[in-house]
Amino acid sequence: MAAWWWGRRRHRWNQRLVLLLFLAPWLVSFVTFTLYPIAHSFYLSFTKYSPIRGGEPQFVGLANYERILNDPRFWQALKNTVIFVVGTIPVTTTIAVTLAVFLNERIKLRTFFRATYFLPVVTSIVVIATIWTYIYSPLGVLNAFLNLLGLEGRNWLLDVTFALPAIMVMDIWASFGYYTILFLAGLQSIPEELYEAASLDGANAVQRFFRITLPLLRPTLVFALVINTIRSFQIFTEVYVMTQGGPIGATTTLVYYLYNMGFQKFRMGYASALAYVLVLIILVFALVQMRLLRYGERVSDGMG
Amino acid sequence: MVRPKGPLVRLRRALLYVVLSAIALTTLFPFALMILTSLRTGGAIITTLDQLIPREITFQNYVDVWRDDRFDLYFRNTVLITAAAIVGNTIFDAMVAYALSRKAFRGRQLILIVILISMMIPIHVQLIPIFILMNKLKLYDTLWALILPELVQGFGIFLMKQYFDGLPRELDEAALIDGASDWQIFWRVLMPLARPALAVLAINTALSSWNAFILPLILTASPETRTLSLGLALYQTQYGIDYVHSMAAASISSLPLLALFLVFQRHIIAGLTKGAVK
Numbered sequence: 001m002a003a004w005w006w007g008r009r010r011h012r013w014n015q016r017l018v019l020l021l022f023l024a025p026w027l028v029s030f031v032t033f034t035l036y037p038i039a040h041s042f043y044l045s046f047t048k049y050s051p052i053r054g055g056e057p058q059f060v061g062l063a064n065y066e067r068i069l070n071d072p073r074f075w076q077a078l079k080n081t082v083i084f085v086v087g088t089i090p091v092t093t094t095i096a097v098t099l100a101v102f103l104n105e106r107i108k109l110r111t112f113f114r115a116t117y118f119l120p121v122v123t124s125i126v127v128i129a130t131i132w133t134y135i136y137s138p139l140g141v142l143n144a145f146l147n148l149l150g151l152e153g154r155n156w157l158l159d160v161t162f163a164l165p166a167i168m169v170m171d172i173w174a175s176f177g178y179y180t181i182l183f184l185a186g187l188q189s190i191p192e193e194l195y196e197a198a199s200l201d202g203a204n205a206v207q208r209f210f211r212i213t214l215p216l217l218r219p220t221l222v223f224a225l226v227i228n229t230i231r232s233f234q235i236f237t238e239v240y241v242m243t244q245g246g247p248i249g250a251t252t253t254l255v256y257y258l259y260n261m262g263f264q265k266f267r268m269g270y271a272s273a274l275a276y277v278l279v280l281i282i283l284v285f286a287l288v289q290m291r292l293l294r295y296g297e298r299v300s301d302g303m304g
Numbered sequence: 305m306v307r308p309k310g311p312l313v314r315l316r317r318a319l320l321y322v323v324l325s326a327i328a329l330t331t332l333f334p335f336a337l338m339i340l341t342s343l344r345t346g347g348a349i350i351t352t353l354d355q356l357i358p359r360e361i362t363f364q365n366y367v368d369v370w371r372d373d374r375f376d377l378y379f380r381n382t383v384l385i386t387a388a389a390i391v392g393n394t395i396f397d398a399m400v401a402y403a404l405s406r407k408a409f410r411g412r413q414l415i416l417i418v419i420l421i422s423m424m425i426p427i428h429v430q431l432i433p434i435f436i437l438m439n440k441l442k443l444y445d446t447l448w449a450l451i452l453p454e455l456v457q458g459f460g461i462f463l464m465k466q467y468f469d470g471l472p473r474e475l476d477e478a479a480l481i482d483g484a485s486d487w488q489i490f491w492r493v494l495m496p497l498a499r500p501a502l503a504v505l506a507i508n509t510a511l512s513s514w515n516a517f518i519l520p521l522i523l524t525a526s527p528e529t530r531t532l533s534l535g536l537a538l539y540q541t542q543y544g545i546d547y548v549h550s551m552a553a554a555s556i557s558s559l560p561l562l563a564l565f566l567v568f569q570r571h572i573i574a575g576l577t578k579g580a581v582k
Contacts, residue, residue: 018485018486018487019403019407019409022399022400022402022403022407022486022490023399023400023403023415024399025395025396025397025399025400025455025456026396026400026415026419026456026461028456029396029453029455029456030418030419030422030456032437032452033430033434033452033453034422034425034430036433036437037429037430037431037432037433037434037437038425038429038430038433040432040433040436041429041430041432041433044432044433051436051439095327098323099323099324099327102320102323102324103324105320107320107321107324111569112328113324113328114573115565115566115569115573116328116331116332117327117328117331118565118569118572118573119331119332119335119562119565120331121576122511122561122562122564122565122572123335123515123558123561123562124514124515124517124532124533124536124557124558124561125515125517125533126515126517126533126534126536126537126540126557127338127533127536127554127557127558128334129537129540130536130537130540130550130551130553130554131334131335131337131338131551131554132334133540134337134341134547134550134551135334135337137545137547141337141356144355173330173331173334177331178576181573181576230424230426233426234426234428236428236518237517237518237537240521240537240541241537241540241541244541255426255428258428259522262431262432263431263435263521263522268432268436271432272432275426275428275429275431275432276429278426278428278429279425279426279429282426
């Protein structure tokens with residue numbers, strides 16, 4: 001009896017050990033590179049900490065957060081980021097939905113178009129930003145093209161008014177392909193019979209789009225909007241490569257400002273507070289979006 | 305159902321092809337510009353559009369950045385990091401996925417939720433502590449600093465779990481009766497069957513790891529540990545005007561992946577949009 005009991009106990013211990021072994025890679029990685037950093041930067045956000053001067057973190061309470069609220073450069077960065085998000089996402093989404101609807105028809109060369117639109121998605125942002133810096137340069141292709149039309153060119157990335165829109169245009173170019181493919185996959189899951197039934201009922205193409213396509217595409221659409229919002233709020237690499245946040249802060253985004261504070265000025269306490277403000281802003285935007293677009297709502301409700 | 309093919313329908317279809325082609329050309333143009341400029345002799349100043357096509361071509365720009373600007377080093381580093389990330393993720397993500405798919409235990413649901421949430425949290429919150437940690441571990445400015453955080457990824461765990469869930473449990477039970485251990489079931493039974501999912505995971509890991517930028521930027525300092533993306537960014541911000549060379553460097557950084565994409569196009573598109581559409 002005792003031997004049986006011990007055997008069972010040993011077996012259970014073995015089972016737990018095996019389980020732990022299989023989970024170990026995630027446990028170690030999660031604790032070291034996610035959980036600990038998140039907790040540590042939360043603590044740092046209440047401190048004054050500049051490691052290059054050899055100091056230790058000094059607890060300062062809410063001082064960093066208070067300073068953020070009164071920091072004009074933070075507000076400018078927030079404004080630039082919101083302009084970026086609000087200016088790019090509707091355009092990207094409209095282009096992507098249109099192209100997806102087109103590609104969903106019986107067309108030749110669909111594979112070619114799909115692959116072509118996807119090319120920028122697999123290319124590093126640094127490469128894309130480098131090419132576009134060249135396109136936008138004073139003696140670059142864009143100005144040559146404008147001259148051809150008899151228009152005056154300019155130094156796009158050094159222009160306070162045009163630098164941010166120039167980066168936004170590039171971002172739309174670089175990202176619409178991903179969303180096109182996403183929407184195309186969503187469209188392909190809509191049964192063909194629905195369209196045929198609607199046609200028989202005398203619905204025209206526009207009615208079919210607004211009554212069938214759009215409601216049934218909504219889950220994909222909401223998903224795309226939310227992930228694009230989360231991504232766009234973190235825009236950084238483009239700015240780093242093309243403008244370094246300039247001219248005079250015209251392209252400084254939230255993450256660029258965070259990088260500038262944390263890793264160029266080594267004000268790591270302040271930068272940590274900025275990081276938490278960033279998370280808060282993204283969280284609020286994503287939640288509001290999901291609420292407004294009624295993410296959880298069933299597709300059938302939308303068709304009523 | 306027979307669709308009428310009047311002139312209006314034909315016009316509409318023609319318009320559709322015009323739009324699709326115009327956007328395809330817009331997408332391809334910057335890539336063509338990159339390659340054409342990288343092959344030019346002399347400067348890259350373009351004042352009229354007919355100068356876009358170089359009169360004579362040279363590969364000297366590639367030789368220059370490869371040898372003199374140390375893109376050979378950056379290339380080697382990027383290949384090493386990408387290879388390590390692929391090996392790490394295909395093994396570790398699959399191990400974790402095995403436990404989550406095949407073992408019933410308390411906290412399983414919680415782990416899944418935690419992984420999902422940690423995938424949504426911006427990396428920028430973790431940057432400063434990771435920087436401090438790597439300094440303390442004396443790993444700052446080593447390739448390890450770039451490899452270790454990339455070895456296990458939530459995306460891969462979910463992908464593999466989903467795939468394992470679809471494989472019948474009778475397979476494991478049969479192996480169990482034959483006296484196989486968990487490790488043997490995982491390694492000899494499930495992993496060989498999961499090859500399609502492993503391929504998707506490997507390709508995704510290759511893309512994200514090859515193109516990674518923010519970690520190399522904050523965790524390395526010397527050319528010996530620089531990656532292609534970082535090397536190109538620093539080159540561009542330093543020698544901005546020298547476009548023939550920066551386009552050659554951009555080509556070196558992107559052509560291996562673009563070639564990979566052209567070969568595995570279908571799998572890559574399927575993999576990158578997976579899970580987004582139910």
